[in-house]
Amino acid sequence: MLKSNNSKEETMGLYDLIQKNKKLNFIDAKTKVVKTFADLHESLDIEDLRAVVFIYNDNQLPAIETFLNFYQKKYTVALLNAGLHPAFKQNLEKEYRPAYIFDPSRTEVEEYELKQVSAAISVFKRKEIRLSPIHGDIKLLMSTSGTTGSPKFVKISDHNLVQNALSIMEYMPIMEHDVVPLNVPINFVYGFSIFTTNCIKANTIVCTDRDVLQKEFWSDLAEYGFSTLSGVPYFYELLHRFGFFKKDTPSVRYFTHTGGMMNKELASIISDYTQIYDKQFFAQYGQTEASGRMAFLPPKDFQTKGTSIGFPVKNGRFEIDEDTKELIYYGPNVSGGYANNIFDLQHYEHTDKLYTGDLAEKDEFGYYHIKGRIKRIIKLFGVRLNLDEVEVLLKNELGGQTFICISVQDKYLGVIHQDAALLRETITQVIKEKLGLHASSVKNYYFDQVPLTVNGKVDYPAINKHINENENSFAAAKTVLG
């Protein structure tokens, strides 16, 4: 890319950059409908307001079309998980009073009327739209946790998104003829960056919510000839189980990943595969607060440095706090802070500094390595869960008693309670219903006394140590016994 070109692109908005890609078209995997970008451009009958819009995204073409239409206008768009529990949806709508809601899963929403805005698309329009001030830089709202229904959104500007897309495109080998599946939901910031970068440069976007355990995913892969695949570590584990890495899939040139390190065995299998079949694997590191990616590991280093997050993306840099060892990121993609309610949308905090909440080290060759977390956040199957939010959720749902949530072996949500009569099923039911997490991801423990610190606060380190040591010795015993 030429420098002069670059500086021009940096002054363009995201929508204009996408519109500049004249070859861009979209396929809906389920219906096989094909639309060019021109077909989607200003295709919905909506007015132009500076107001909040909720899009419950299922990654299918109507959701994508609706997103692009609202984004092009003055709206601030919140991209939300379509599978969110209905009670959570109502809470969020009460808090932010969106002017429009796109949600094909519902037939009615109180205080809204269903309005047909194109031949195929209907949205809920608020009967009485009362505009409240929104800072002009806030274009996109993303949830920090996909499932807990927390009203906490990250405020992202168009500038953030353009800057991050251009930084990613510096290293990602996107080509003009590429066919790219949206196999990560765009309501996750990782999926969203796959969407933006490929809309700017690739040829065909395949809109889909199919996963590798559905045979349609594999027939789509063969039929459309996907150029790339993306996913969290669990996605790669599934690919491995399907024998994907034993043979070549010629259309696929490169893979992208985020959401934490893969286990060593799988990393080595993928590394061998990429060498035999001449593929590229991009391990990445990012956060919603950074509007996307912060670092990537060059594919050539994957074999030897597979546990590293590599180097910062272009125009970004890292610093490690000397005392706390916390990783701090600086870059133009750092978002404008959080919103917990509609009033927080009046401000956008211009900053280039982000405390990541991750502990990091820089090795002698300059590679960065994540060593742990400061924030109480765990990732289960690539989905981020804030443990403090889960504690509040359980407390609210189960009669106000106190729960303590921790990460167990980085694989399970550990729930500690003090009610001897409380059944495991009662806990797993809430977790399942409200967070969509399977019961097998939950480990529950009854403590008659919770260890406290001298200040009378819950002693998380002591609890963590106690439970994780017990679990480890249990796992070890199981291995020995077969």
Next chain:
Amino acid sequence: MSTTQELHQVFATAFEIPVESITADLEYQGIVEWDSMSHLLLVDELEKFYNVSIPMEDILEMGSVDKIKAILKKNGVEIQ
């Protein structure tokens, strides 16, 4: 010969839900409990219970209770 009741019990164990909630028309992703993660738990449970090994290409076909019966039959387990 195995029974449908036994099969439903295997589902219930894999998904950690009551056996009454397993119905003949249940489909993959039709309930929150049956997702990409629990699907492989179900495969493990089926393999253990019926002492069979289900090939990966069959796993993709296991989109409903009925289809799973057909796959088990193909692998030598008849369910009445």
